[in-house]
Amino acid sequence: MNLTLHVWRQNSASDKGRMVRYEARDVNPDMSFLEMLDVVNEELILKGDNPIAFDHDCREGVCGSCGFMINGVAHGPSHGTAVCQLHMRHYKDGDVLFLEPWRARAFPVVKDLYVDRKALDRIIAAGGYISVSTGSAPDGNAILVPKDKSDRAMDAAACIGCGACVAACPNASAALFTGAKISHLGLLPQGQPERRQRALSMVAQAAAEGFGHCTNIGECEAVCPKEIKLEVIARMNRDFLKASWTSRQKPLAGSDG
Amino acid sequence: MSIQMSATVVGGHPNRASRFYAAPIGKKAVMAVTGVVLFGFVLGHLAGNLQVFEGQHQLDSYAAFLKATPVLLWGTRLVLLVSVILHIVASIQLTQMKRAARPVAYAKKNNSHSSFASRTMMWSGPFIAFFIAFHLMHFTLGTGQPNFNGAAVFGNIVQAFQSPLVAFFYIFAMLLLGTHLHHGLYSMFQTLGANHPSFMPVIKRVAALGAILITAGFIAIPVAVLAGVIHT
Ligand code: FES
Numbered sequence: 258m259n260l261t262l263h264v265w266r267q268n269s270a271s272d273k274g275r276m277v278r279y280e281a282r283d284v285n286p287d288m289s290f291l292e293m294l295d296v297v298n299e300e301l302i303l304k305g306d307n308p309i310a311f312d313h314d315c316r317e318g319v320c321g322s323c324g325f326m327i328n329g330v331a332h333g334p335s336h337g338t339a340v341c342q343l344h345m346r347h348y349k350d351g352d353v354l355f356l357e358p359w360r361a362r363a364f365p366v367v368k369d370l371y372v373d374r375k376a377l378d379r380i381i382a383a384g385g386y387i388s389v390s391t392g393s394a395p396d397g398n399a400i401l402v403p404k405d406k407s408d409r410a411m412d413a414a415a416c417i418g419c420g421a422c423v424a425a426c427p428n429a430s431a432a433l434f435t436g437a438k439i440s441h442l443g444l445l446p447q448g449q450p451e452r453r454q455r456a457l458s459m460v461a462q463a464a465a466e467g468f469g470h471c472t473n474i475g476e477c478e479a480v481c482p483k484e485i486k487l488e489v490i491a492r493m494n495r496d497f498l499k500a501s502w503t504s505r506q507k508p509l510a511g512s513d514g
Numbered sequence: 515m516s517i518q519m520s521a522t523v524v525g526g527h528p529n530r531a532s533r534f535y536a537a538p539i540g541k542k543a544v545m546a547v548t549g550v551v552l553f554g555f556v557l558g559h560l561a562g563n564l565q566v567f568e569g570q571h572q573l574d575s576y577a578a579f580l581k582a583t584p585v586l587l588w589g590t591r592l593v594l595l596v597s598v599i600l601h602i603v604a605s606i607q608l609t610q611m612k613r614a615a616r617p618v619a620y621a622k623k624n625n626s627h628s629s630f631a632s633r634t635m636m637w638s639g640p641f642i643a644f645f646i647a648f649h650l651m652h653f654t655l656g657t658g659q660p661n662f663n664g665a666a667v668f669g670n671i672v673q674a675f676q677s678p679l680v681a682f683f684y685i686f687a688m689l690l691l692g693t694h695l696h697h698g699l700y701s702m703f704q705t706l707g708a709n710h711p712s713f714m715p716v717i718k719r720v721a722a723l724g725a726i727l728i729t730a731g732f733i734a735i736p737v738a739v740l741a742g743v744i745h746t
Contacts, residue, residue, distance in 0.1 A: 263621075276621060329624035355622045362615050427625060427633065429615035430538075460537050469615035470538035470608050472632060473697075473704040479627035488709045494539050495707030501534040 258284050258350035262297070264309055265357045270365045270373075276355070286346040290333060291316060291323065293345055309356075310368040318342040318482060321417030324424070325370040326357040331421035331480040339419060339482040359424035362467040363431070374420050376466040377434060381418075383462035384455035385438045387447050406444045413441035415483040422477035422485075428469030433477040435463050436489035443496055453500035460497050538611060539705075541604040546702035548597040548604075553695065553702075555594055560731045566744060567734075570668040577667040602643060609636055631697040631725075638694040645687040652680075672746050675739035684736050692729030699724055 260281040267274030281297050288296070291313055298308035314322035323341040327333035333343045348354070358366050363376040402410075414437075422433035439456055442448035448455075471490055478487050534540040562580075565573045580587050625633060653670060656662030662670055675681045699721035703709065708717075738744045 265621075274618075326620065326622070329620060329622035357620055357622070360616055360618050360620055362617050427616075427623075427628075428612040460539055464536075464538055467615055469612040470542060471705075472635065473701040474628035474632040476625060476628050487704065488711065488714075491704050491707045491709030494543075494705060497537065497539045498543060498707060501530065501537075501540065 258286065258345070258348065258352075260284055260293075260348060260351075261353045263353070263355045264369070266307075266309070266369055267358075267366050268368065270367065274366065284345050284348075286344070286348075288345045289316065289341060290327070290343040290345065291341050309370065311370040312372070313341055316341040319417065321419040324359065324419045324421055326355070326359070326424060328355050329357075331359070331424040332419075332482055336479075337482060337484045339417070339421075342482075359420050361420075361423050361429035363429070364420060364423065372420070374418070376468070377418050377420060377431065379466060380431065380435055380459050380462045381438060384451065384458035385442065387442055387451060389447070400446050402445060410441050410444040413437045413444070413485065413489050416441070416481075416485055417483060419482060421480045421482060423468060425476040425480040426469065426471075427474070427476065428472055430471045430477075431463045431466070431468040432471035432490045432493065433481065433485055433487070435459050436491075436493035437485045439493045439496055440489040443492065452496060453504040456493060456496035456500045457504060460493070538608065541608055542705045544600055544604045545608075546705040548601040549698050549702050551593060551597040552601065553699065555590070556691070556695070556728060560728055563735060564731060566668065566671060567738070570746070573668045573671075574666060578665065598643075598646075602639075605636070605639060629697060631693040632701070634693060635697055638690040641690050642687070642694060645690075649687075669746055671735065672739055672744060675736040678740060681736035681740050685733050688729050688732040691732070692725045695728060696722055696725035 262279045262281055263276045264279060265274055266277045279297060279301075281293060284293050284296070291311070294309060294311060301308050311325060312322045314320045316323070318339045318341060321339070323339055324332055325340060327340070327343075332338060332340045333347070335343050335347055356370060358364075358370045359372050359374075361372075364372040364374055367373050416434060416437035418434060420434070423429055423431050426432075439459060442455065443452050473487070473490070475487055478485065535544065562576060565576050631638075651657040652659070652674065653667075656664065656670070659670065659674065661673060675684070700718050703714075703717050735744070
């Protein structure tokens, strides 16, 4: 099949960027979307052009490196999959596809479809951890975890930090990501000591990074490759509201260098 | 990878309340709580208005009762004024935050998973604010109404809605209020952290149904006047 691609090309964060039209010829329906771009890139290289830059690593939907907008949908049309797991059989001959990077102030474009998502790492660093004592290995199952809580913590922990939630959100909010991390740790007994501090710090860091607020509309949930639910955002709000009025500590985020 | 923490977050917020409000969730919580207050008023206002169907005597004596209890009247007005101001200020600040959060717009963006109501809050909201100002001038101050009489509420309503233009403007405003409430009623629960898989679907249904019933209740009045069901 033959496709028409309109791809965002931008040389660097300071470059203005523009959409450029490419023809992808004889696309094999068994290819993944990224493999299709690999083929387009080979042609570009042969012609002496700059290949289209996009982030990727595992290509198995587990690392969270890949991701861009296809016709305005983060990770493209197939539900619960990262773009590396999207296959060309979902498209038909003559389709026109617009590829754009995640757009958010907190995600500066590095090049083309490749954005810098270190803002998410800084949200994690602000409070997405638990404290453990080092030393000899503890007994297995010494801390009991109720089954439903462990299931929900695992569901939240499935977040791969790809940034699709931010990209899909009309407010460029990182609420689904932050909520997933806060829920993942806050549901488990090991996450309790820092629970309040975590909510205050991670929420403060997300705002400091320039992410928007959540308007509870659910565009993020719809595109999340790991199908994280809006419920994690309510849980974050709950932890934040409680911590704001009861915690005796201030948020740690950004308090020093 | 080295992770640089960005500029100071806590600096400049001496106390809990200002730190709370500085966070987007704090602003959203203010919008949710003031939203509950305003929603309560809308319900009360509707209950009062529907007495128009009981006839002139019932409605006018209800109005006289409100005016005879200034503590109730002015207490409510004060609470409403504070709520409206907080609701609007927080929404403006959040909208500025949203604009700043995505400086470069998408060439193509599909928003088909969110409701129409949820994406138009920033249009329905300002329109409702404009409508409230108009409505206060229209029915409380009597601006532009030749035969306005503060004590004859029933007569004022009938006279005003006999003009199709005025009636349709009110109907349109109530439709927008309905969409605003549709998202707002659900959203306040989510913002305040009340989301559970077993009751969230119920909340969503009740929010939709509540918005429809409230809109229908308000619209019934101009429609009844236009249709001649209510007349002096
Ligand atoms: S490349 Fe790892 S998730 Fe897509």
